[in-house]
Amino acid sequence: MAAVQVIRSEWTKIRSVSSTLWTLSLAVVVTVALGMLISALSRNQYDGMPAREQLSFDPTVISFAGMTLGQLAMIVFGVLVVSNEYSTGMIRVSLAAVPRRGTFLAGKIAVATALALAVGMVTSFAAFFLGQTMLGPYRASIGDPGVLRAVLGGGLYMTLIAMFSMGVAAMLRSPMLSLGILMPFFFLVSNILGNVDATKKIGRFLPDQAGSRIMEVVPRAADDTPYGPWGGLGIMALWVLAALAGGYLLLKRRDAQ
Numbered sequence: 001m002a003a004v005q006v007i008r009s010e011w012t013k014i015r016s017v018s019s020t021l022w023t024l025s026l027a028v029v030v031t032v033a034l035g036m037l038i039s040a041l042s043r044n045q046y047d048g049m050p051a052r053e054q055l056s057f058d059p060t061v062i063s064f065a066g067m068t069l070g071q072l073a074m075i076v077f078g079v080l081v082v083s084n085e086y087s088t089g090m091i092r093v094s095l096a097a098v099p100r101r102g103t104f105l106a107g108k109i110a111v112a113t114a115l116a117l118a119v120g121m122v123t124s125f126a127a128f129f130l131g132q133t134m135l136g137p138y139r140a141s142i143g144d145p146g147v148l149r150a151v152l153g154g155g156l157y158m159t160l161i162a163m164f165s166m167g168v169a170a171m172l173r174s175p176m177l178s179l180g181i182l183m184p185f186f187f188l189v190s191n192i193l194g195n196v197d198a199t200k201k202i203g204r205f206l207p208d209q210a211g212s213r214i215m216e217v218v219p220r221a222a223d224d225t226p227y228g229p230w231g232g233l234g235i236m237a238l239w240v241l242a243a244l245a246g247g248y249l250l251l252k253r254r255d256a257q
Contacts, residue, residue: 006098006107014111017084023077024115027158028123031070035127038065039134046138058218059140060150063131067154067215070123071161071208074116075182078165081112082247083175101251109166109244116162117155124154146217146229153214153233160233161186164207164240170247211236 014020042062046054085091098104128151132139140147169178186208193203203209204225213225213232227235 003103003107006103007111009097010108010111013085014081014115017080020077020080020084023073023080024119027070027073027077027119028126030073031064031066031123031158032127032130034066034069035063035131036066036134039063039131043135043138052221056218056221057138058216059132059135059138060128060147060217061215062135063128064124064150064154064215065131066127067157067212071158071186072183074120074158074162075165075186076179077116078112078162079169079175079178079182082108082166082169083173083178086173087175102248105170105248105251109163112166113159113163117159120158120162121152121155123158124151127154140217144217149229150215150217153229156233157211157214157236160211160236160240161208164236164243167240167243167245167247171243171250205235207236207239 039059039062042057042059046057049057085094095101095104098107128142128147132141142148142151165178165182168182169175172178172181190203190206190208193199193206194209195203210227210232213227214229216229225232
């Protein structure tokens with residue numbers, strides 16, 4: 001099957017599964033709504049903050065506060081896109097129609113990534129502008145130094161989260177197992193390693209810890225991180241490439257089941 005036909009087939013699969021589209025919609029709503037709420041609360045609390053906190057106040061990051069929950073929806077999307085066919089048994093039919101497994105996986109990843117990128121960018125820009133509206137006099141402008149980079153980076157971050165989840169799902173095949181590993185990893189393990197003094201130097205090289213730096217504009221106080229915003233996103237991209245490579249190698253070597 002030609003590459004164009006594979007892409008059309010994968011697009012049809014994604015559109016026909018309502019859970020994947022609902023998941024993406026949830027990513028937008030949760031990220032934007034929570035970002036607006038935290039921004040409004042931050043505006044009310046700003047005058048009572050210590051001077052040190054006011055100096056390091058980053059209005060751009062505040063508007064992205066909902067990314068923590070929004071990425072949960074992107075993880076679910078990435079897992080469902082890849083593992084749904086395994087759970088339903090349709091993977092045998094798909095691989096019979098597209099025997100070249102690299103083409104099959106590349107088509108699936110390409111379509112899902114394009115959709116995740118579009119949703120991620122819409123979410124990031126909406127979260128920024130609506131969040132800044134809530135911040136009122138403390139808001140940042142899209143033209144301020146580093147802000148456009150952070151907003152674009154927010155969309156890329158969400159996309160890479162989805163892609164990493166696709167790679168893990170391709171390796172594990174089971175949606176429950178994939179989510180059972182990814183959810184604790186991002187919401188428990190990563191946060192612990194990134195915030196405990198003894199493990200901070202390790203935690204900051206994890207995909208979400210490194211990638212989220214792209215959304216920061218105001219430098220953190222006493223920050224000794226050895227990479228910048230784009231360097232952090234690059235580290236995250238390496239994690240994604242490793243996950244996708246692992247998924248491809250395992251898909252190529254094992255039987256469809």
